[in-house]
Amino acid sequence: MDKYFSIKEVSTLTGLSPSNIRYYESEGLIQRIHRDDNGIRRFSKQEIEWIQFLGKMKDMEMPIVQMKQYATLRSQGNTTIKDRMNILEQHKQYILLKINKLYENINLLDHKLEIYKQMEEKTNE
Amino acid sequence: MDKYFSIKEVSTLTGLSPSNIRYYESEGLIQRIHRDDNGIRRFSKQEIEWIQFLGKMKDMEMPIVQMKQYATLRSQGNTTIKDRMNILEQHKQYILLKINKLYENINLLDHKLEIYKQMEEKTNE
DNA sequence: TATTGACTTAAAGTTACTTTAACATGATAT
């Protein structure tokens, strides 16, 4: 007998809020979740693993349209692995670019802070 | 005779769209810009420099509330430099954290890609 | 004179959610 999980449990296991999880379901990122007699969602382990993956993609700022693409490919089985790899590869490049930008930003901030520091020192003379 | 710039010129000089510039003005991030006889905005050099700075803060994903704080402090003169430094210092920490997260994400992607690669190789055997 | 290009405002649209309102249900406390 497999265990089934409530949305709150899934929330703590994935780091996504219950509303976020419902939202992803409504957007089709998650397949329609099985309901119990009271209409309450019961999540399987496999579903939770997929939601965890979505959570990570979200963390990486992958736009929902791309997540949808990925989800669609996934639902089409193993023949789509190359395409899925492409999506991930592309997003990796996006993140690397972003990291570079952020380093530039750090330099800029340091520069500005240095200028302010000198102004402060002059004031205290 | 100082030169004055149109919103389109300011847009290319700052990298912000005209609507974005108007939006920042409406939000009070930019002081009310001088208008000519036809009600058209004419920007001074100093105003453009400030908008460039805002553009950089935007690039760094500084939330508008913080930009507003910064703008308010700036308008209060040189006594507020320490406070402004604090805002920038805080945001620097935010960016450093973000960079770390992104590196973790890269690792995750590499791991997933590696798994896919092995699946591919197996399929081709 | 007609049209083009750049400008204006106000309002609606967008993304990725969150918050709120209104209601249902099962479990616990009195």
Place this chain on the structure above:
DNA sequence: ATATCATGTTAAAGTAACTTTAAGTCAATA
């Protein structure tokens, strides 16, 4: 037996930071 509480449900409205659209003004050009 009844009250209340935690947890769940949906639909709709709210949020951030803009962008897009609609409707109009004005000067310059064809």
